[in-house]
Amino acid sequence: MKSPLAALTIATTLALPSLAMAGPVTLSTEMNSYGGDGAYLVLYVTDAEGAYIGTLWMSGGKSKYYSHLSDWTRASGGNLQEINGITGASVGAGATLNVTLELADALFEAGYELHIDSSVEDMRDVPSEIVVPLTVEGAGQAVTGSRYIKSFTYDR
Amino acid sequence: MLRRLHNVPGLFAALFISVLALSGVVLAIYPAVDRAEAVSVSTSQISALDLAVRVVQNHPQVEQIRHTASGKVIVFYFENGRSVSLIVDPENGQSVTDYVPSGIERWVTNLHRSLFLGDGGRIAVGAGALALLLLTISGLQMTARRMGGWHRIFHRARGTGMQRLHVDLGRSVVFGLMFSSVTALYLVLATFEVIPDGMSQGPVFPSEVNGGPTMRVDQIGALHSVGLAELRELTFPYPGDLTDVFSIKTAKGEGFIDQATGQFLVWQDHGLALRIYEFIYMLHTGQGLWWWGLILGATVLFIPVMGLTGFFVWWRRRHSYQRPKQNIAVCAADTIILIGSESGSSWAFAGTLHNALTAAGHKVHCGSLSSFKSDYASAERMFILAATHGDGTVPESAKGFLSRVKLLATPPPFSVTILGFGDRQFPKFCRYAKDVSETLAKMGWKTLLPFATIDRQSAQEFARWGRNLSQVMGENFALVHKPIRPKCTTLTLHSRSDYGAETQAPTAILRFLLPERGPAARLIGRALPRFSAGDLVSILPPNSDVPRDYSLASSRNEGMLEICVRKHPDGLCSTHLHDLQPGDTTQAFIKRNLGFRPAPGRKSVILIGAGTGVGPLAGFIRDNTSLRPMHLYFGVRDRTSDFLYGDDFDKWLADKRLTSLNTASSRAPDHSYVQDRLLQDADHLRVLIAKGAQIMVCGGRDMAAGVLEALNDVLAPIGMEPATLKIQGRYLEDVY
Numbered sequence: 001m002k003s004p005l006a007a008l009t010i011a012t013t014l015a016l017p018s019l020a021m022a023g024p025v026t027l028s029t030e031m032n033s034y035g036g037d038g039a040y041l042v043l044y045v046t047d048a049e050g051a052y053i054g055t056l057w058m059s060g061g062k063s064k065y066y067s068h069l070s071d072w073t074r075a076s077g078g079n080l081q082e083i084n085g086i087t088g089a090s091v092g093a094g095a096t097l098n099v100t101l102e103l104a105d106a107l108f109e110a111g112y113e114l115h116i117d118s119s120v121e122d123m124r125d126v127p128s129e130i131v132v133p134l135t136v137e138g139a140g141q142a143v144t145g146s147r148y149i150k151s152f153t154y155d156r
Numbered sequence: 157m158l159r160r161l162h163n164v165p166g167l168f169a170a171l172f173i174s175v176l177a178l179s180g181v182v183l184a185i186y187p188a189v190d191r192a193e194a195v196s197v198s199t200s201q202i203s204a205l206d207l208a209v210r211v212v213q214n215h216p217q218v219e220q221i222r223h224t225a226s227g228k229v230i231v232f233y234f235e236n237g238r239s240v241s242l243i244v245d246p247e248n249g250q251s252v253t254d255y256v257p258s259g260i261e262r263w264v265t266n267l268h269r270s271l272f273l274g275d276g277g278r279i280a281v282g283a284g285a286l287a288l289l290l291l292t293i294s295g296l297q298m299t300a301r302r303m304g305g306w307h308r309i310f311h312r313a314r315g316t317g318m319q320r321l322h323v324d325l326g327r328s329v330v331f332g333l334m335f336s337s338v339t340a341l342y343l344v345l346a347t348f349e350v351i352p353d354g355m356s357q358g359p360v361f362p363s364e365v366n367g368g369p370t371m372r373v374d375q376i377g378a379l380h381s382v383g384l385a386e387l388r389e390l391t392f393p394y395p396g397d398l399t400d401v402f403s404i405k406t407a408k409g410e411g412f413i414d415q416a417t418g419q420f421l422v423w424q425d426h427g428l429a430l431r432i433y434e435f436i437y438m439l440h441t442g443q444g445l446w447w448w449g450l451i452l453g454a455t456v457l458f459i460p461v462m463g464l465t466g467f468f469v470w471w472r473r474r475h476s477y478q479r480p481k482q483n484i485a486v487c488a489a490d491t492i493i494l495i496g497s498e499s500g501s502s503w504a505f506a507g508t509l510h511n512a513l514t515a516a517g518h519k520v521h522c523g524s525l526s527s528f529k530s531d532y533a534s535a536e537r538m539f540i541l542a543a544t545h546g547d548g549t550v551p552e553s554a555k556g557f558l559s560r561v562k563l564l565a566t567p568p569p570f571s572v573t574i575l576g577f578g579d580r581q582f583p584k585f586c587r588y589a590k591d592v593s594e595t596l597a598k599m600g601w602k603t604l605l606p607f608a609t610i611d612r613q614s615a616q617e618f619a620r621w622g623r624n625l626s627q628v629m630g631e632n633f634a635l636v637h638k639p640i641r642p643k644c645t646t647l648t649l650h651s652r653s654d655y656g657a658e659t660q661a662p663t664a665i666l667r668f669l670l671p672e673r674g675p676a677a678r679l680i681g682r683a684l685p686r687f688s689a690g691d692l693v694s695i696l697p698p699n700s701d702v703p704r705d706y707s708l709a710s711s712r713n714e715g716m717l718e719i720c721v722r723k724h725p726d727g728l729c730s731t732h733l734h735d736l737q738p739g740d741t742t743q744a745f746i747k748r749n750l751g752f753r754p755a756p757g758r759k760s761v762i763l764i765g766a767g768t769g770v771g772p773l774a775g776f777i778r779d780n781t782s783l784r785p786m787h788l789y790f791g792v793r794d795r796t797s798d799f800l801y802g803d804d805f806d807k808w809l810a811d812k813r814l815t816s817l818n819t820a821s822s823r824a825p826d827h828s829y830v831q832d833r834l835l836q837d838a839d840h841l842r843v844l845i846a847k848g849a850q851i852m853v854c855g856g857r858d859m860a861a862g863v864l865e866a867l868n869d870v871l872a873p874i875g876m877e878p879a880t881l882k883i884q885g886r887y888l889e890d891v892y
């Protein structure tokens with residue numbers, strides 16, 4: 001899933017750091033067999049203080065359920081413009097979501113954190129199930145989620 | 157058009173809708189099961205604050221509390237990185253069991269709403285709901301038409317057993333089906349956000365909070381005002397995040413509570429759209445209204461039955477079709493047959509006529525009555541075969557015929573013959589054909605044969621009409637109509653009782669043995685089906701293809717098939733039957749006649765019959781083991797000669813199966829008929845009928861007409877009339 005628009009979104013919202021350098025990053029999210037319907041996932045970036053920077057990917061097509069991704073809604077204000085062009089289908093139990101996008105080098109080693117909020121119908125919502133700092137060393141290291149996400153990895 | 161609308165989506169959709177219906181039935185059970193499993197507490201005594209305090213005492217890591225529509229309280233939190241979901245008792249906050257959503261319920265839900273096919277499946281399901289709605293509406297319209305108008309929609313259904321089952325079932329579940337399909341359509345449209353459901357319009361997260369230290373849960377005053385009954389969801393703030401808040405959702409609205417002040421920061425009532433959505437969601441799923449779910453589920457359970465009975469009705473009608481082999485063009489035909497019919501049966505008769513006339517050397521064109529033109533270049537004769545069902549409205553394929561005929565300046569040079577098809581059980585028997593006949597007569601159309609009618613697709617009546625026709629035309633042909641009919645069974649005569657020799661009206665009660673029947677034989681159609689008094693047996697005499705119908709005087713569980721037959725001088729079939737001696741056999745099949753049965757219950761039944769017409773009435777009396785009041789008025793020629801069932805009546809009067817017997821003899825000195833007895837007994841009859849008695853008449857056409865007239869006079873003083881009783885199904889006739 002290569003999304004040039006994702007890069008564009010990030011680029012416009014991340015105007016602060018130098019954008020001279022950017023490279024492809026693959027975000028890989030593997031789901032547990034949690035025994036439910038497809039999960040809504042949103043991948044977004046905040047700064048060290050938790051202030052919202054931008055959204056990388058939204059899995060789940062119906063915007064009326066986005067309020068269940070409560071940290072993202074709170075951080076982004078639930079603005080649908082933020083995810084314009086970077087949405088896909090919800091991710092089934094046991095499936096893996098792979099998203100590749102252009103991410104500015106300046107986002108790494110600068111205190112930024114990548115969050116994943118998850119939500120499954122008739123099951124609990126897990127805001128910020130994954131919170132992982134974006135570092136050079138962290139690339140390729142799997143992180144375990146608390147409920148639905150078996151592992152998350154970003155590869156540069 | 158109505159029928160086509162009902163048929164086409166019906167046949168294609170029945171199977172699909174049945175899948176949705178059966179999965180819906182399964183889902184309808186869950187709310188009731190959930191309800192039974194939930195810890196039952198009086199929610200009015202407990203506030204959200206009480207609940208929160210109790211939960212925190214037992215589960216200090218709690219992140220979220222949910223209160224489901226069925227009344228379960230579920231607590232969520234993480235413990236050592238593991239997600240925990242517990243059902244707790246709201247009385248004390250202690251866990252009852254782990255909360256594990258049902259995998260089967262989820263599977264069935266996904267089948268029910270999307271066929272596991274995502275949005276495409278949801279659209280298909282929506283189409284199924286729409287088809288169900290269309291079927292329900294068109295079915296209701298067809299029923300109204302059949303019953304003779306919307307005001308009679310709940311009157312007694314008539315027709316074959318399968319048709320009646322379809323109509324009766326349909327009428328009892330119609331509201332449930334409409335309800336399910338309309339709410340389903342709403343939910344599909346709401347899912348695709350065609351109809352707003354207000355779900356994405358929650359309150360905005362507060363940008364500023366007090367920021368002070370977190371209060372203990374028991375100090376969060378805002379929760380005090382929320383009762384457990386209305387609480388849906390309470391989410392606790394992240395421990396240590398002073399900018400976070402309590403989020404709360406209730407039946408009325410949702411909001412955020414400051415963790416430092418315990419007061420609402422934001423509150424928003426649910427918008428109208430969301431309230432409507434939640435209400436309809438509850439009504440469709442029964443979640444939060446378990447008993448309603450069960451009712452809806454029970455009605456929906458009948459959808460597959462409706463589909464099956466509907467299919468059989470369609471199948472039977474479809475197979476009564478016999479399209480003519482070669483149809484000559486309109487301009488070249490010397491004989492034109494025009495058909496106005498809602499069903500295929502009249503087309504089948506037209507096909508027989510067509511083939512017979514073609515075989516006799518005519519050039520025949522067959523078409524619908526609505527295709528009538530003002531110009532038939534080579535026509536010498538025209539036949540109009542018009543069926544009427546229900547309230548006598550214009551059959552679909554006859555639309556516009558009369559208005560076009562009325563535009564003609566002069567009557568055509570060719571002759572016309574009109575034949576009406578109908579069912580005497582309906583109040584407006586052959587009304588449309590009669591209207592056509594009267595209109596054409598007024599306009600001066602020549603007729604070849606006078607107006608005639610065929611009752612209940614009688615092949616015998618049709619053959620008789622055919623004989624008249626061949627005579628008038630001076631040609632030699634016969635109309636042998638062979639409707640698709642069940643296989644014949646061989647009946648063996650067991651015994652006979654003879655009457656009426658002295659009055660030159662030989663009449664016999666014939667009792668036939670039923671053939672050996674096992675379940676397997678019945679399954680493959682080798683044995684006689686179930687029958688009871690009032691049904692018909694069609695006897696196929698040797699050397700004839702035209703079966704004759706006789707009313708049955710016994711039911712199958714008596715182990716005997718009994719009929720009364722009067723010998724007609726030239727009657728092929730009655731002569732054949734009268735020639736039978738014990739041990740002789742004949743060919744027969746059963747035709748159900750469910751329209752002629754005593755209504756269930758304890759109300760009195762007035763039985764009126766003459767001659768062999770007493771047969772089924774005697775059968776009803778013999779079956780009257782519940783000893784409900786039955787009054788028989790019986791017309792004979794001479795009590796000493798043709799008093800059928802004479803000895804039995806004495807026995808039945810003695811054991812109260814028969815309440816009273818009134819006999820009229822036309823050859824007795826007073827020359828009385830059964831209608832005279834009715835008039836003499838008028839006071840008694842008025843009392844019985846005013847109390848809800850049912851009237852059943854069986855016998856010849858003239859007698860039935862006389863009885864109708866007499867009862868008109870009997871009932872006039874109390875402001876009732878037989879026509880109304882007929883519509884209510886309280887005045888039944890079996891006339892031949």
